Amino acid sequence: MVVILLGPPGVGKGTQAVRLAEESHAAHVSTGDLLRAARRDGTDLGRQAQEFMDSGELVPDALILGLVREHLAGIGPETDVLFDGFPRTTAQATGLSDVLTEVGRQVDGVVLFEAPDEALIKRLSGRRSCPDCGAVYNVHFNPSGVDDTCDRCGGSLVHRADDSPETVSRRLEVYQEQTAPLVSYYASHEAPLERVRADRSVDEVYTDFRSVVGGIR
Numbered sequence: 001m002v003v004i005l006l007g008p009p010g011v012g013k014g015t016q017a018v019r020l021a022e023e024s025h026a027a028h029v030s031t032g033d034l035l036r037a038a039r040r041d042g043t044d045l046g047r048q049a050q051e052f053m054d055s056g057e058l059v060p061d062a063l064i065l066g067l068v069r070e071h072l073a074g075i076g077p078e079t080d081v082l083f084d085g086f087p088r089t090t091a092q093a094t095g096l097s098d099v100l101t102e103v104g105r106q107v108d109g110v111v112l113f114e115a116p117d118e119a120l121i122k123r124l125s126g127r128r129s130c131p132d133c134g135a136v137y138n139v140h141f142n143p144s145g146v147d148d149t150c151d152r153c154g155g156s157l158v159h160r161a162d163d164s165p166e167t168v169s170r171r172l173e174v175y176q177e178q179t180a181p182l183v184s185y186y187a188s189h190e191a192p193l194e195r196v197r198a199d200r201s202v203d204e205v206y207t208d209f210r211s212v213v214g215g216i217r
């Protein structure tokens with residue numbers, strides 16, 4: 001099964017995907033996480049992506065599709081895949097379709113997470129991430145036990161550079177301009193699209209998300 005988690009920055013795609021992937025042993029493929037890892041490792045891709053990410057723009061489609069193709073090659077055909085933050089343009093959606101067809105797979109469903117902009121801005125202003133293990137906290141909703149320290153691995157938590165107010169506002173615009181059109185793309189193309197109200201507690205959102213994915217299986 002291949003499921004796409006679609007929704008604006010800060011809506012909770014990563015939080016929900018990590019939880020379902022742990023529970024169901026699915027592969028969680030987050031292009032944002034892969035790009036940040038490439039930056040930390042100092043690869044060519046990481047250097048090319050940096051400027052786009054810091055300014056809230058999308059990284060070019062060709063780089064993203066190359067990254068996803070390479071990553072998918074390491075995932076077995078029986079493993080369920082949860083795409084988080086990918087695809088983000090119609091070119092990426094058609095590219096994904098091609099890559100999946102080559103390996104006899106398809107997009108089985110799309111889950112659209114929705115919340116008002118005010119909630120997204122508050123969540124992103126309070127987000128703290130662990131660069132070592134990827135755990136995500138929030139100073140307003142889900143703080144770590146000890147300030148600025150990861151409960152899971154003891155790493156030092158960071159406020160992502162692209163979570164600054166100016167960049168968040170650009171990321172929300174970019175979502176509306178380039179990614180929101182995927183809602184009608186998937187509705188008219190290949191996969192059932194289910195909506196989940198994400199302006200509720202993490203547990204409430206997860207209950208709905210899990211049930212929607214259960215229906216896609």
Ligand code: AP5
Nearest residue numbers: 009010011012013014015031032053059085123127138202
């Ligand atoms: P990426 O890392 O994918 O960022 P994003 O899509 O903007 O999503 P976020 O990670 O900001 O939010 P999320 O929905 O995962 O929310 P989270 O669970 O963390 O991309 C970053 C950049 O990389 C892009 O701007 C672009 O430059 C580039 N990029 C990546 N993919 C690309 C692609 N395919 N094409 C081109 N460029 C690409 O939650 C947010 C916060 O809220 C956390 O603090 C969390 O604890 C909290 N929270 C979550 N759920 C709840 C809840 N229910 N109640 C209260 N708080 C909650």
